[in-house]
Amino acid sequence: MEGMRMxxxxxxxxxxxxxxxxxDMVGPRISKIIxxxxxxxxxxxxxxxGEFLYQVAGGMYGNKHVVDLGxxxxxxxxxQLSGIPCVHATCxxxxxxxxxxxxxxxxxxxxTYLDVYDPNIYPIVEDDD
Structure with missing residues (x-):
């Protein structure tokens, strides 16, 4: 257990x-994906x-997608699934x-990443008595 805690x-x-x-505004892994x-x-x-509404067309099959940036x-x-703008949204x-x-x-x-890893796991003092 001590090894897991450490x-x-x-x-x-x-x-x-x-x-x-x-x-960057995001972490390095997310930056590479973007x-x-x-x-x-x-x-x-x-x-x-509209101001935040787009129709994005193209790709291998000529698909059309509706993107709402707002x-x-x-x-x-x-x-919506990944939290990272897809190719249509990025366009x-x-x-x-x-x-x-x-x-x-x-x-x-x-x-948010920092908030997740913010809590400290405190060191333990062991007595040799």
Whole structure:
């Protein structure tokens, strides 16, 4: 049990320190995912319908999807499932000259990550008596 407690204590401390050093709006893993998705947006065209409403067409099969940037939804459902803007949403976000990381769900933000690993597991003093 002591090994599990020590492992948890050091892992939580390490992740706290790592998340404090993050300079982006999201963590490095999420940034890589957003970057990868962003490279696929050239396949799509975003057509504005309203201030935050877009129809995005294109892709391999020429599909059309409705993206609502205000509600953080896309009819492909990937954005709602992952919390990360899908390729259709990213295309619409780029059309507004905005940054996709501004549209990730709150649970993917560094502040939330830090809140998860914030509680300390306190060291234990052992007496040799």
């Amino acid at each position: 492992g948890s204590m050091t892992r939580m401390a390490d992740r706290r320190v790592a998340s404090i050093r993050w300079t 970057e990868k998705i962003g490279k696929r947006t050239y396949e799509y065209i975003a057509h504005m319908s 509600m953080h939804t896309c009819t492909c459902w990937m954005w 619409a976000i780029f059309a507004k000259n905005l940054e996709p990381s501004m549209f990730v769900d709150n649970y993917l933000l560094p502040s």
